[in-house]
Amino acid sequence: MSTNPVQKGKSKPAPIATCSTVNRRTNSEFVPVWALDIDSEGLLQASDRARCGGTALLGTTPVPPNPQKGAEKSGSKGFDFNERPVVAIWETTQACDLACVHCRASAQPARDPGELSSDEAKYLIDQIAEMNIPVFVLTGGDPLKRPDIYELVNYAAAKPKLNVCLTPSATPLLTEDAVRKLHDSGLHRLAISLDGASEEVHDSFRGIPGAFEHTLKTIQWANDAGQQIQVNTSITRRNIGQIDEIAALLEKFKISLWSVFFLVPTGRGQIEDLPNAREFEEAFAKLYAISRRVRFHIKTTEAQHYRRFVLQRKFEESCAEIRRSQGGSRDESPALTPHHLRTGLTPARPGVNDGKGFIFISHTGEVYPSGFFPLRAGHVRRQSLEHIYRDSSLLRALRDPERLKGKCKVCEYRDLCGGSRARAYALTGDPFAPDPCCDYMPPEAAGA
Ligand code: SF4
Numbered sequence: 001m002s003t004n005p006v007q008k009g010k011s012k013p014a015p016i017a018t019c020s021t022v023n024r025r026t027n028s029e030f031v032p033v034w035a036l037d038i039d040s041e042g043l044l045q046a047s048d049r050a051r052c053g054g055t056a057l058l059g060t061t062p063v064p065p066n067p068q069k070g071a072e073k074s075g076s077k078g079f080d081f082n083e084r085p086v087v088a089i090w091e092t093t094q095a096c097d098l099a100c101v102h103c104r105a106s107a108q109p110a111r112d113p114g115e116l117s118s119d120e121a122k123y124l125i126d127q128i129a130e131m132n133i134p135v136f137v138l139t140g141g142d143p144l145k146r147p148d149i150y151e152l153v154n155y156a157a158a159k160p161k162l163n164v165c166l167t168p169s170a171t172p173l174l175t176e177d178a179v180r181k182l183h184d185s186g187l188h189r190l191a192i193s194l195d196g197a198s199e200e201v202h203d204s205f206r207g208i209p210g211a212f213e214h215t216l217k218t219i220q221w222a223n224d225a226g227q228q229i230q231v232n233t234s235i236t237r238r239n240i241g242q243i244d245e246i247a248a249l250l251e252k253f254k255i256s257l258w259s260v261f262f263l264v265p266t267g268r269g270q271i272e273d274l275p276n277a278r279e280f281e282e283a284f285a286k287l288y289a290i291s292r293r294v295r296f297h298i299k300t301t302e303a304q305h306y307r308r309f310v311l312q313r314k315f316e317e318s319c320a321e322i323r324r325s326q327g328g329s330r331d332e333s334p335a336l337t338p339h340h341l342r343t344g345l346t347p348a349r350p351g352v353n354d355g356k357g358f359i360f361i362s363h364t365g366e367v368y369p370s371g372f373f374p375l376r377a378g379h380v381r382r383q384s385l386e387h388i389y390r391d392s393s394l395l396r397a398l399r400d401p402e403r404l405k406g407k408c409k410v411c412e413y414r415d416l417c418g419g420s421r422a423r424a425y426a427l428t429g430d431p432f433a434p435d436p437c438c439d440y441m442p443p444e445a446a447g448a
Pocket of ligand 1: 304305308407408409411412413414417418419420434435438439440441442
C-alpha cells in the first residue's frame with residue numbers, strides 16, 4: 001500500500017440532460033447521446049455503451065454484441081474532472097526498437113537510467129488506485145523493454161477498480177508467449193498500433209520492415225488468448241486516404257476499440273503531415289459512417305471536435321426522424337429551430353481533454369496534461385499525483401473553459417470539445433488558442 005494515502009474527493013451526481021426534443025421521444029431504445037462520454041480517451045466509452053445495452057448512440061442502429069467486450073471493473077462513473085482524471089497514462093520507458101516517423105516520445109533503443117524504478121512505479125500505481133482512476137495505460141516507448149513490466153501489470157491489475165492497458169511495440173519482444181503472459185498477469189486490454197492497410201504504408205510509418213505482418217499476428221494472438229485488444233491508428237496526411245481500408249482490415253478480427261489519433265506536431269511528428277481542418281472533417285465523416293456499421297467501438301484522440309461532429313450528425317438524424325414520425329415539416333416542429341440545433345446539444349458533462357480527465361506521467365516522473373503537451377505540471381518524485389492533478393495552475397487553467405480563446409471560447413460545444421489544447425499549443429504556442437484543425441464556426445463567433 002501507499003505510504004501516502006490520498007484523501008478522496010466527494011463525487012457529485014451527474015447533471016440531468018434537458019432537451020425538449022429528447023423528452024418528446026418515447027422509443028425505449030433511445031439513448032441520449034449527451035448521457036454518454038462519447039470520447040473519453042480509453043475504456044470508458046466501451047463500458048458506457050455496454051451499460052446502454054450495446055446500442056448505437058441514438059438507438060437507431062443496433063450493434064451486435066462484441067465477444068471481445070468484457071465487463072469493466074466498476075468505478076468509472078460520477079466524475080468531477082477537477083478531482084480526478086478518467087485516464088492516467090504512464091510512459092514506462094522511452095526505449096523502443098522501432099523508429100516511427102510520428103513518434104511523440106522521440107523514442108530510441110536504450111533505456112534512460114532516470115526512469116522510475118520498480119518501487120517508484122508501484123507507489124505511482126498505489127496513488128492512481130487510491131484516486132479511483134478507472135483506466136491506467138502503460139505506454140512507451142515500448143513497455144516490453146522494461147524487465148519488470150509483467151510484475152507491474154500484475155501489481156496494477158490486483159487493484160480492485162483499475163483497468164490496466166498496455167501498448168507494446170511490434171518488435172521481436174512481442175511474441176505469442178508475451179501476449180499470453182500479459183493476459184495471465186491480469187491485463188485488461190492490449191493496444192497495438194496499425195497505421196496503414198498495407199505493408200507499404202504501415203512499415204514506412206514504423207521504420208522497420210515486417211512491422212505490419214507482426215501487428216496483424218499480434219491481433220490474432222490476442223484473439224486466440226482471449227485477450228481484449230484495441231488498435232491505435234495515427235492519422236496523418238500519409239494515411240488519411242486509407243481510413244476505410246484500415247477499418248475493413250480490422251473487421252476481420254475481434255477488436256474492442258479502434259482508437260484513432262490525429263497528429264499533433266510534437267516529438268517526431270511533422271507539421272507537413274498534419275491534415276487541414278477540411279480534411280479532419282472528411283475523416284470524421286468516414287469514421288462516423290464506419291461506426292454505424294462495425295462491431296467495434298471507435299474513439300478519437302486529439303480530435304475532440306469529433307464529438308461535436310457526432311453530436312451534430314446525431315441531432316440532425318434525430319430531428320429528421322421526429323419530422324418523419326410527425327409527418328410534418330421543419331416549420332411545423334417548434335423543437336427544431338436553429339436555437340435548439342445549437343443549444344439543445346449542451347452535454348450533461350464535459351468531455352475529456354488534455355489535463356481535464358486525463359493525465360500523463362513521463363518515464364522520469366514528470367507530469368503533463370497529455371503525452372502531446374510538453375508543458376510540465378509537476379513531478380511525482382516530489383509531489384503526490386493527486387496534488388499535481390488538482391492544484392497545478394496549468395491543469396486548473398486547462399480545465400477552465402473561460403480561459404479558452406477565439407471561437408473555442410464562444411462555441412456551444414466547448415464543454416464537450418474545447419479543441420485540442422495540445423495542437424493549439426504546438427501550432428500557436430498558446431495552449432488556450434482555438435484548435436487550428438477545426439472547421440466549425442460557432443454562430444456567436446461568426447456574428448450570427
Ligand atoms: S470551435 Fe473549438 S470548441 Fe467548437 S467544435 Fe471547434 S474545436 Fe471544438
